Amino acid sequence: MAHSGPMTDWRKAKLPVFAFLAPATIIYSLFMIYPLIDSIRLSFYAAPSGEELAFVGFDNYRTILGDPDWSATFWNSFWNNMKFFAVHMLVQNPIGIALAGILSLPQLKFRNSYRTLMIMPTMLSVVIVGFIWQLILSPVWGVGTDILDIFGLKSLFGPWLGKEGSALITLSFISVWQWVGIPLMLIYAALLAIPDDLVDAAIVDGATHFEVFWHIKLPLVLPTVAMVSILTFVGNFNAFDLIYAVKGALAGPNFSTDIMGTLFYRTFFGYQLQLGNPSLGATVASLMFLIILAGVLFYLFAVQRRLARYQL
Amino acid sequence: MSNKVFAKGLAAALAASVALVPLMASAGELVIESWRNDDIDIWNDKIIPAFNKVHPDIQVSFKPSAPTEYNATVNAKLAGGTAGDLITCRPFDASLELYKQGNLAALDDLKGMDNFSSVAKSAWQTDDGSVTFCLPMASVIHGFIYNKEAFEEAGVEVPTTREEFYAVLDKIKEEGSYAPMAMGTADQWEAATMGFQNIGPNYWKGEEGRKALIDGSAKFTDKPYVDTFAELASWSNYLPDGYEAISYPDAQNLFSLGRAAIYPAGSWDISLFNSQADFKFGAFPPPAAAGSDTCYISDHTDIALGLNAKSPNAAEAKVFLEWMTGSEFASLYSNALPGFFSLSNHKVEISDPVANEFVSWRQKCESTIRNSYQILSRGTPNLENELWNLSAQVINGTLSPEEAGKSAEAGLAKWYAPHQ
Numbered sequence: 001m002a003h004s005g006p007m008t009d010w011r012k013a014k015l016p017v018f019a020f021l022a023p024a025t026i027i028y029s030l031f032m033i034y035p036l037i038d039s040i041r042l043s044f045y046a047a048p049s050g051e052e053l054a055f056v057g058f059d060n061y062r063t064i065l066g067d068p069d070w071s072a073t074f075w076n077s078f079w080n081n082m083k084f085f086a087v088h089m090l091v092q093n094p095i096g097i098a099l100a101g102i103l104s105l106p107q108l109k110f111r112n113s114y115r116t117l118m119i120m121p122t123m124l125s126v127v128i129v130g131f132i133w134q135l136i137l138s139p140v141w142g143v144g145t146d147i148l149d150i151f152g153l154k155s156l157f158g159p160w161l162g163k164e165g166s167a168l169i170t171l172s173f174i175s176v177w178q179w180v181g182i183p184l185m186l187i188y189a190a191l192l193a194i195p196d197d198l199v200d201a202a203i204v205d206g207a208t209h210f211e212v213f214w215h216i217k218l219p220l221v222l223p224t225v226a227m228v229s230i231l232t233f234v235g236n237f238n239a240f241d242l243i244y245a246v247k248g249a250l251a252g253p254n255f256s257t258d259i260m261g262t263l264f265y266r267t268f269f270g271y272q273l274q275l276g277n278p279s280l281g282a283t284v285a286s287l288m289f290l291i292i293l294a295g296v297l298f299y300l301f302a303v304q305r306r307l308a309r310y311q312l
Numbered sequence: 313m314s315n316k317v318f319a320k321g322l323a324a325a326l327a328a329s330v331a332l333v334p335l336m337a338s339a340g341e342l343v344i345e346s347w348r349n350d351d352i353d354i355w356n357d358k359i360i361p362a363f364n365k366v367h368p369d370i371q372v373s374f375k376p377s378a379p380t381e382y383n384a385t386v387n388a389k390l391a392g393g394t395a396g397d398l399i400t401c402r403p404f405d406a407s408l409e410l411y412k413q414g415n416l417a418a419l420d421d422l423k424g425m426d427n428f429s430s431v432a433k434s435a436w437q438t439d440d441g442s443v444t445f446c447l448p449m450a451s452v453i454h455g456f457i458y459n460k461e462a463f464e465e466a467g468v469e470v471p472t473t474r475e476e477f478y479a480v481l482d483k484i485k486e487e488g489s490y491a492p493m494a495m496g497t498a499d500q501w502e503a504a505t506m507g508f509q510n511i512g513p514n515y516w517k518g519e520e521g522r523k524a525l526i527d528g529s530a531k532f533t534d535k536p537y538v539d540t541f542a543e544l545a546s547w548s549n550y551l552p553d554g555y556e557a558i559s560y561p562d563a564q565n566l567f568s569l570g571r572a573a574i575y576p577a578g579s580w581d582i583s584l585f586n587s588q589a590d591f592k593f594g595a596f597p598p599p600a601a602a603g604s605d606t607c608y609i610s611d612h613t614d615i616a617l618g619l620n621a622k623s624p625n626a627a628e629a630k631v632f633l634e635w636m637t638g639s640e641f642a643s644l645y646s647n648a649l650p651g652f653f654s655l656s657n658h659k660v661e662i663s664d665p666v667a668n669e670f671v672s673w674r675q676k677c678e679s680t681i682r683n684s685y686q687i688l689s690r691g692t693p694n695l696e697n698e699l700w701n702l703s704a705q706v707i708n709g710t711l712s713p714e715e716a717g718k719s720a721e722a723g724l725a726k727w728y729a730p731h732q
Contacts, residue, residue, distance in 0.1 A: 069693055069726065139554020140562050162498050162556025164710055248380065250697060252500045253556065254705055269384035272501070273402075273685065274694035275409055276387060 002180035034291070042282035053279070060283035074284070076255055077263040078291070080168055085236040087172035088179075093228055095176070096183030097221075101213045103184070104191040115188070122181035123210055133174045137161055161246065166257045171257055175242050179235075190224040191217055223251045223307050230299045237292050242264060260288045324485065342629055347382030348615070351625030354648045362644055363635055370628045390620070397623040398632065399562045401446035401616040404685045410618070411438070411445040417619040418443045422630065424637025432655035435613035446616035447633050450645065450652035453579045454510040454610040460592040461591070462573035470594070474514075474543075480598035481550045484573045492550035494572030495523070496558025503703035504696070506545065506576040509682045512540040513608035514600040518680035526666050526687055528730025532720040541706045541713035550574075556708055571704045579651035579670045586650065586664070595666050602615045611679035612652045624732040660682040691727030698723045 043060055047055045064070045090195025099118060103111060120131065137144050139159045148154050160170040194217055202212045218225075240261025243251055249271045251258035266274070334546070344355070355374035363372060375396060377385045383406055389395035392412065399416065401407040410416045419425065420443060425433075428448050436446035463480075466487045470671040471477040485616060497503045515536035516522065524530035531537075552566065557574050567575040568588040575581070577595070585593060600607045617636065637643060639658035646654045650664035653671050662668045684696040698720055703713035711719070724731040 022332060041330040080378065134559070137557065138562060139557055140552065140566060159554035159557030162496070162554070162558070162708075164708075193466055213592075250500055252701065253497065253708060254703060254710065270387075271697060272380075272700075273405060273689040274381070274692070275406065276384060 001176055005243040029271070039282045040286050043286045046279045060280055061287075063280065064283055064287065073255070073263060074287070077260050080257065081237055081239075081259040083168055083176070084172050084239065087169065088176060088232050088236055089229065091173070092180050093183050093225070093232060095216075096180050097099070097225065099180070099184050100187040100191055100193070101217065103188050104217075105209065115184075118184055119181035121178045124178065126178070126241040127245045129174065129178045130242055133177075134161065134246055151288045153301055160252060164253045166249070167253060168257045171243060171246060174246075175239070178242075180229070183225075185223055186228055187221055190221040194220050201210070220310055223309060226299070226303055226307055230296060232293050233299070234292055237288060237295070257308060259280070260284070260291075264288065339553050340625055340628060341373060341631055342398060342625055343373065344374045344398045344400065344617070344659070345382075345386050345396040346376040346400040347379040348375065348400065349378060349400075351649065352376055358502075358648050359644060360534065360676075362640065365630065366635060367631060370631060372632060383500040384411075391403075392624065395620055396630045397620050397625050399618045399620055401436055401618045403613050403616070403681075405687075407446055407616070408438065408513070409619065411443070416445045417621040417623075417626070418445055419447060419619060419633065422637070423448065423634050424593070427656045427658065429655075429657060431456060434614060435685070436616050436618070439682055439687070446618035446657040447636055448613065448651070449615045449617055449636070449677035451611050451655055452614045452652060453645055454506065454612070455579070455595050455597045455665070455670060455673070456510075457549055457577040457581065457585065457593055457595045459490070459566070459567070459570060459589075460594055465489065466573070470596050471599050472596075472731055474599045476601050477599045478546070481574070485550060490570075491514075491566060491572040492574060493547060494563045494566040494575045495547070495551055496555045496560070496563050497707050498557050498559040498562075500704040501561050502563065502576070503544070503707050504699040505682070506578060507544050507707065508540060508699060508703045509610050509612075509684075510576055511598045512683070513610055513678075513680045514598055514604070515540045515543075515684070517606075518608035518678045519582045522683040522686075525683055526730070531731065532724065533714075533717045536694045537718065537720070538713050538717045541716045542671050544703060545709070545713055547575040548709060551707070553595040570575055573584055575588070579653070579667065580649075582651035582664065582666050582670070585651060586666075595669045598678055605672075607677040608680055609673050609677045611653075611674060612681045648666050688724065688728065693723040693726065695720065695724060 024080060040191055042053075044055060046056060046060060047053045047054045064074050102108065103115060135144050137160055139145070139157070145154055148157050158166070160166040172214045198216055199212055207215070236264075237260060243257050243259055243262050244265065247262075248255050249262055249266045249269075251262045264281060264284045265271075267279055267284050268276055270276030314459055318400070352374060360372045364370070370730070371407075374554060377473060382400075384400065386395060386399060387410075390399075391415075395415075399410070399417070403409075406459065407416065411418075417562050425444065425447070430441070430453075432448040433444050434441070436443050436448065461472070462484065466484045468478075468480045468483050469476075471480045479490045484490055495502055495506060513521070516524075516530070517536075521530055521536060525532075562684070563572075563575065564581065564584060566572045568585050570589070570591050585674065617633065619633065619692075637656065639660070642654035642656045642658045643660045645652065646660045646662055646667075647664070650667035651670065652664075654660055662671060682696075684699055689696045702711065702716040702719055706713060706716045721731065
């Protein structure tokens, strides 16, 4: 950056710098940082029925992590959430990378149509996605059985969304179907930024398209892949909408699809005859925040620093 | 043609959205909060105009939200001071808590409150019965709705005992053209509400068993409760394939499309079937075991209307509530919503034959309410939510009836002293 002009005189620049930073800082503090801190504060309080909020220290955390019922529910939702995340990492992101790799092939026709089609589900409302897939997989009206019948595999069909063993995996796949467009777009954009001469040189040296992708393009887009992974992590641990739309806040059968978002909703707002408990809900939210924070810190220190970056 | 239908639909949607627009209620306009979004037409076209004939100067608007979100929405609105003047009350604790928080006004001095029996009011009173904070509107009754054509084709009669009931189901299954029973466990609550609470009162003897659970003299591990779970488990033989993933609307559609013979029902389903089923259907109460002299039905106090304690229009709201205690409202409501039975003492003629059949059981059977609603769902884990989960699991075959009873009892024992 040596040619970017004369050295900035910070004393002169101060006012405009702050003026430009102010709107974002104020809005972000007001609508993100303040509520976050206030929610953490709320998690240290409790309001027994009909009484005022009172400070209780770490009591709420002790309840959620120490009480056998609460901790069973909490860790169940945590591990379900890990499975949900694992499916996204193992299925959504590799498919996203592969599709981006295919889309960036120079001789591909109808590239824009494919791109549009693949990003389409991402633009649909979660409620619609949940509804469509519930219909497709419905044992009563679903086209799922008919499609399997074409291949003579009808006997394989089951009420996947209703079985304890398969409901969460099925929902994860629905979510993958919806969100695969995001890693696709980000990685596709990164692939486009790779100069053609690198690829051309490799082809001249006799590399196949797959070798070019594996040895040249993929290492160059790894930072983007890492970023996609952390976005997936944060997104999955904040997920709530799809499960709620398909299974409701009780996340059945037998809480097999309960993730942290649905647990938070049930605790904070209550469900049916169960009354909401804002302070315990805030505790669940704070624990979710800590889990996400731990994941992001792990990424920052253990992954991001080791990524090799290449100047193109 | 389809364009016309589409245009009509669009116009209706537009009209509906316009109707929903006046969120900023003008001063003096009463706003009713409700979870009955299915009823918006009935309120707008029948009930409110009838009220305005008597009181033309009071504007009323009915603003429902989604049933599953209602409690959360109303609690948040009350806390934020943006709730409507009249709050539709869920039975028991949800509303009791609102009263304790000072969000609902006491209604004991309301004129016409004596038109309601103490049983009707019990769902909206403090535990000692000293204060009533919501005006009882209606109860719902559980039973079974059946497809008359299916019964004719299979050559079976309406069952009067439990043994006959399962003989009928077996015969329909054998005959094969109808699914014997339309229900699924995907949404969980049908399993508990239309299953467990529907057939259970015959086992635990209605109010007697319900009160015994509250005072701790009966436990969920006792025979009546395990037997109820066991009967429920046997339903899996009669439900359609893949019932684990069949939702409540799926089950409703299966029945109203004529693909199932028997539908475990709440009386509120009647109006949907009236508009969608093109075959004749009837109803029968949950059959008791042969030789038992009394039958029991779940006649659940379900819906009431309370006054927001901070309403700026309290005087007008009370006028509306007083009008609701009258016989005109009772008759209007019971007939506009067949399956919701007025809780007032007024004599109401119900024109719908199936609804009439449901309400006639009040004469020959003992009424009770769902056993998880009073007091027992006050702690964590929440009994009602537990029963949803357990009933669904029992039907799915992932939990034995004995384990289900143990699990429900363990949940209660965790926080409820009489069960410890």
